[in-house]
Amino acid sequence: MASVSHHLDVPESQPESSLSGNMYRWVSTVDHKRLGLLYAMAALLFFVIGGTQATLMRMQLAVPNNHLISPAMYNRLFTMHGTTMVFLVGMPLLAGFANYLVPLMIGARDMAFPRLNAFGFWVFLFGGLLLYYSYIGGGALYGSGSAPDVGWFANAPLTENAFSRGTSTDYWSLGILVSGLGSVASAINVIATVFSMRCPGMTLARMPIFVWLMLVDSWMILIALPPLSAAQIMLTLDRHVGARFFDTQAGGSALLWQHFFWIFGHPEVYILIFPAFGTVSEVIPVFSRKPIFGRQAVVAAAVAIGFISTSVWAHHMFAVGLSSVTNTFFAASTLLIAIPTGIKVFNWIATMYGGKLRFEVPMLFCCAFLFQFVVAGLTGVMLGVAPFNFQLHDSYFVVGHFHFTLVGGFIFGMFAGIYYWFPKATGRMLGQQAGRWHFWLFCIGFNLTFLPMHVMGFLGMPRRIYTYAPGRGWEVWNMMASIGVAFQIVGLLFFFYNVIRSLRSGPLAGDDPWDAWTLEWSTTSPPPEYNFETIPVVRSSRPLWDLKHPNDPDWRYG
Amino acid sequence: MAYTASPPLDATTAATEWKPPDRGTVGIASFIVAETALFAIFVAAYLFYLGKSLNGPYPRDVLTVPVTATICLLSSSGTIVMAERALQRHQTGPFRLWWMLTTALAAIFLVMTGMEWWKLIRHDHLTVSTNCFGSTYYGLVGLHASHVIVGLFFLTLVLLVSFRGFPITTQERRIKLLSWYWHFVDAVWVVVFTVVYVIGR
Numbered sequence A: 001m002a003s004v005s006h007h008l009d010v011p012e013s014q015p016e017s018s019l020s021g022n023m024y025r026w027v028s029t030v031d032h033k034r035l036g037l038l039y040a041m042a043a044l045l046f047f048v049i050g051g052t053q054a055t056l057m058r059m060q061l062a063v064p065n066n067h068l069i070s071p072a073m074y075n076r077l078f079t080m081h082g083t084t085m086v087f088l089v090g091m092p093l094l095a096g097f098a099n100y101l102v103p104l105m106i107g108a109r110d111m112a113f114p115r116l117n118a119f120g121f122w123v124f125l126f127g128g129l130l131l132y133y134s135y136i137g138g139g140a141l142y143g144s145g146s147a148p149d150v151g152w153f154a155n156a157p158l159t160e161n162a163f164s165r166g167t168s169t170d171y172w173s174l175g176i177l178v179s180g181l182g183s184v185a186s187a188i189n190v191i192a193t194v195f196s197m198r199c200p201g202m203t204l205a206r207m208p209i210f211v212w213l214m215l216v217d218s219w220m221i222l223i224a225l226p227p228l229s230a231a232q233i234m235l236t237l238d239r240h241v242g243a244r245f246f247d248t249q250a251g252g253s254a255l256l257w258q259h260f261f262w263i264f265g266h267p268e269v270y271i272l273i274f275p276a277f278g279t280v281s282e283v284i285p286v287f288s289r290k291p292i293f294g295r296q297a298v299v300a301a302a303v304a305i306g307f308i309s310t311s312v313w314a315h316h317m318f319a320v321g322l323s324s325v326t327n328t329f330f331a332a333s334t335l336l337i338a339i340p341t342g343i344k345v346f347n348w349i350a351t352m353y354g355g356k357l358r359f360e361v362p363m364l365f366c367c368a369f370l371f372q373f374v375v376a377g378l379t380g381v382m383l384g385v386a387p388f389n390f391q392l393h394d395s396y397f398v399v400g401h402f403h404f405t406l407v408g409g410f411i412f413g414m415f416a417g418i419y420y421w422f423p424k425a426t427g428r429m430l431g432q433q434a435g436r437w438h439f440w441l442f443c444i445g446f447n448l449t450f451l452p453m454h455v456m457g458f459l460g461m462p463r464r465i466y467t468y469a470p471g472r473g474w475e476v477w478n479m480m481a482s483i484g485v486a487f488q489i490v491g492l493l494f495f496f497y498n499v500i501r502s503l504r505s506g507p508l509a510g511d512d513p514w515d516a517w518t519l520e521w522s523t524t525s526p527p528p529e530y531n532f533e534t535i536p537v538v539r540s541s542r543p544l545w546d547l548k549h550p551n552d553p554d555w556r557y558g
Numbered sequence B: 001m002a003y004t005a006s007p008p009l010d011a012t013t014a015a016t017e018w019k020p021p022d023r024g025t026v027g028i029a030s031f032i033v034a035e036t037a038l039f040a041i042f043v044a045a046y047l048f049y050l051g052k053s054l055n056g057p058y059p060r061d062v063l064t065v066p067v068t069a070t071i072c073l074l075s076s077s078g079t080i081v082m083a084e085r086a087l088q089r090h091q092t093g094p095f096r097l098w099w100m101l102t103t104a105l106a107a108i109f110l111v112m113t114g115m116e117w118w119k120l121i122r123h124d125h126l127t128v129s130t131n132c133f134g135s136t137y138y139g140l141v142g143l144h145a146s147h148v149i150v151g152l153f154f155l156t157l158v159l160l161v162s163f164r165g166f167p168i169t170t171q172e173r174r175i176k177l178l179s180w181y182w183h184f185v186d187a188v189w190v191v192v193f194t195v196v197y198v199i200g201r
């Protein structure tokens, strides 16, 4: 039985609305909803920081022979941008959505381990701050105070003492090690919650698809993040007690680091995209007024991706010169994983087909997600073909490809989720008009920035260069990419304006503004601390449909 | 809207037979999966560097099979089961006895590992920075030993609170979770033993 869990213990004497009382409540909270919001707010903060770094890079690259930014600073910018976006934006946004929604969707009153949950958040935040402290404390070759500059995958032996003096690389490895601890803690929590806290009648087969995807996602976190931690422990041993793991001058292997990193790194990109998959699988049916097409197939495909994702890592290493048998295996597994991913796309399109579509803002983001994610998948399949990869490895084609998955897929999916669940979390609707401005500007800007990158790649522009000479046909594409960033920034300004305005004076949402079918919409907006007054009992995968249509409930057909 | 109070969505499906698994059990099982992934990488590193050290000492020159330590650690899995059985029968006395034995066996294992390291460092001059063998050996065995230390801490904690008169029989569930962790540490030792002292020599 879902038990009544630990609640927020706020001393009664705390005055209701004083600032310090409020702060105290947020800092000491173990409530899954508050922690979810804390995760999301921290992620948005880091998103602004990572976005600023990206903007600086695009300003530098807008014209050839630019001297706005020094080469050393450019190295730090792309390293910090990539690390921030993956570990301090992607992971906490994922954890925030999972924390907020999983208990509500399965009719539970909290996560399985509320205090572990709080631990996970604070440890993650500490890891992030530790990474950023490197700007102040990270001594490097050229004076003090410098951020890591070894790229987000920190290839050996560049990270060894001989090449990376000072402490900036240590901030990278320890900061991410610590924040990874938080991710593993929250993954354990999600798994225990899903298995042990479901309300009566919520069988695995009836569970919302979002919850299913977060379950598979947490599983991937469990088996993918510890390898990174292990590699970072080894790297730290190398740097501080003279171990030889990745020290090529003493028999260590640079290749081994790449294997270890990508054993983590490739599942990681699926880990990041899964919350977007889950969100899209919840939003599209509601705004098409149809149940999702092929529910079992969506879930089965997710499980299949979860398994295959652990055996594709070396497609990041085709250009290393592994044996051709190895290359063939990893090329095949990479192409294989496109199949379950494609199945999902067909499911979403088939859900929309013949539906009564309502193009509200969440749905707009889902449509853009569909288009952009298919583009990303297609370039991914191209890169999965080893000989093609030899040509375009480490070029801007790759940068375009993975930003289509991470921004066009993940970020767009998360924006769909924010517009969809914001009313539940705050009790107020986000503005339609501003939402549409946000969507169109961000969508146009995104495509303007990243579509040209594919062309730049074909024209031979390598990634991670701080400037380039004129006359190679790269100028116009780079200029387009940089202009696109301006559109994205204005779009994001609309978003933040929208959020702030709605929080203060947005129209009240009511319990169920979208006429949806999953359990989170059956309670108030925002939900009370205990979520549900009485623990619900469900009989189908659309419990609210059953409630609203007593004459035609889903369970009659299942 | 109408369903503010979120009424039971279907009262006929009573909650009678709804028994999801215990959250602690699922939690510790997930934790063990993550730990396995962590160890797997260290094991992989050890195997990868077998025979790749550029200079000595090499495993076959310096490693001796730690028979006594292994026997101690593996039998502590048995004694902890006995302790659990005693707890199920609410017999505090035998529980304390078996638990004390488990703790002692763990401590002996740790001391013997320490002695082995002492010999390797002092006598054979093998440190973590000597060669790839040293790095991977101390990495893998050290990771395992650090898990034994954590286990020993909790074993001692339980021992202390039970001797201070805490009603330990109420904690059957938590003791079970701790014993799962301990079995895991033992199982990892079987792997480490095989890799380091059987295959690696």
Ligand code: HEM
Pocket: A051, A054, A055, A057, A058, A078, A079, A081, A082, A083, A085, A086, A089, A090, A151, A152, A153, A399, A403, A406, A407, A410, A411, A449, A462, A463, A464, A465, A485, A488
């Ligand atoms: C939304 C606007 C974004 C812009 C304009 C942008 C721009 C860039 C630029 C210019 C680079 C450097 C390319 C190079 O010199 O090689 C880069 C690298 C990267 N970006 Fe983004 N980015 C954005 C969002 C994101 C997001 C949301 C993520 C992940 C969730 C992300 C992940 C990465 C990664 C992993 C790298 C590679 C870093 C490295 O080479 O070590 N980016 N991005």
